[in-house]
Amino acid sequence: MEKKYWQDEIKVDYTDRTLFGNDAAEEEQEEVFLSYALEPDITTDFLDRENKIQVVRAFKGEGKSALLRLAKNKLEKEERNLVISNTAVSLSPVLDSIDSDEWTRKWKEKLLNLIANEIGSRIGLAFSDDAISLVEEAEENGFKQKSFVSTIADRLKTKNIPIEKIRSGVKNPEALLKRWLKDGADTWLIIDDIDQNFQNIEKNRIKVASFFTACRQVAAAIPEVRFRLSVRPNVWKIIKREYEALSHVEQYIQDLKWSLDDIEALIVKRVEGYLIRHDTWEDAKKLLSKKSNRQREQLLSLVFEEPMPWGKQRTRPAKIILYTLSRHRPRWLIEL
Known part of the structure; x- marks a missing residue:
């Protein structure tokens, strides 16, 4: 009865494409990534x-x-x-x-x-020679929007107004950065x-x-x-x-290596992240066991059959089958 009770109360949309997140971490939305990211x-x-x-x-x-x-x-x-x-x-x-x-x-x-371009892009007002060089380098390479003065000076170079703004740039970036x-x-x-x-x-x-x-x-x-x-x-x-x-x-x-426990924790974090993003995590926690091991099992069984069929007339825990089929790789796990 316990299992049926909490599973009926916690709603998971299995058709939601964001349930497990993007299989490429570098392309994931920041909020989604942080909701499930597991630190090795x-x-x-x-x-x-x-x-x-x-x-x-x-x-x-x-x-x-x-x-x-x-x-x-x-x-x-x-x-x-x-x-x-x-x-x-x-x-x-x-x-x-x-x-x-x-x-x-x-x-x-x-x-x-x-490095020089990034530093130059973050400098506000530049007064020293080094700061001016960094800012000019960042402007030239598109890391920083040109200042009002730079923009005007660049546009005043005409036949009638012979104004020329000389940009020194960064001649020796290693020495400057030191x-x-x-x-x-x-x-x-x-x-x-x-x-x-x-x-x-x-x-x-x-x-x-x-x-x-x-x-x-x-x-x-x-x-x-x-x-x-x-x-x-x-x-x-x-x-x-x-x-x-x-x-x-x-x-x-x-x-970088992933153990069976790591893979289980990774899946659980993805499910937890899904519940957090849908504002149901706090309510779900009230229905789940306070014991961490049992809670992980419950969260895993929300989205996978537990245990899973494996071979002829055999079953194995879902985490073991997923760990085996994904060959211990998080991306392959999410693809599965």
């Missing part, structure tokens, strides 16, 4: 400012993007942090070279310019998908390997800069075998 154990290390570089290593669908998004959300809550989130695809240099040193220099240039960030805000670069569409050819191997080298060099040169990155295990194995310098990055890598 390694989140603590990703939030530790003492760790200059942290790399999550996991296969496609295992939660790399979700972890990076969680870290970004938490880091942004602290005023002292400047958090810059981007994808490697939008940062990648356009090079035909297979010279790893050239790729490293270009990656460094891209990373340093990204000065600007010294004893200032911690700057966190969160960069996902460095190995997107990776093919095992020389150019791709150099491109990905040199990215990690560039991150190490920037972090060493500017102590206030921290990197949070992702890579797939198969890609890492390929590039590490060929590029000895990556042995120095191995110490910063964290493998």
Whole structure:
């Protein structure tokens, strides 16, 4: 009677496409994502400012993007942090070279310019030379709307009014950022998908390997800069075998793994998130068991048959079947 009572009272629309959320965490609406996001154990290390570089290593669908998004959300809550989130695809240099040193220099240039542009976009009134350079750089690259003065000066360059506004820009971003960030805000670069569409050819191997080298060099040169990155295990194995310098990055890598209990908790959080978004969670809690283990079982049975048929005349707990069929990957779990 107990089971029938609480299940009849808690309403779940099985046709609602948002029931389990988006299977791609980076594309999920912020409110929905935060209602169900589950923090893996390694989140603590990703939030530790003492760790200059942290790399999550996991296969496609295992939660790399979700972890990076969680870290970004938490880091942004602290005023002292400047958090810059981007994808490697939008940062990648356009090079035909297979010279790893050239790729490293270009990656460094891209990373340093990204930081400079983001800082410039957040500066209000600029008085010092460094501040003016940062603001002008951000304006030129579309990171910041041009000020009234800049707009007027740019439009007054005519034959009759020979006014020319000379933009100094950022000539040496590394030196400027060293000065600007010294004893200032911690700057966190969160960069996902460095190995997107990776093919095992020389150019791709150099491109990905040199990215990690560039991150190490920037972090060493500017102590206030921290990197949070992702890579797939198969890609890492390929590039590490060929590029000895990556042995120095191995110490910063964290493998993302999901246990049976984690998968159960993930499903339960999705159901809980659904109830929260539909303003029925508080009422549902009054009907559910106060014991956490029993409550998880109840929430799981709201959306899955419990136990499930498995083989001939056999049944297994729903969480075990889902864990097995999804091969321990959150994205595949949600797709199922």
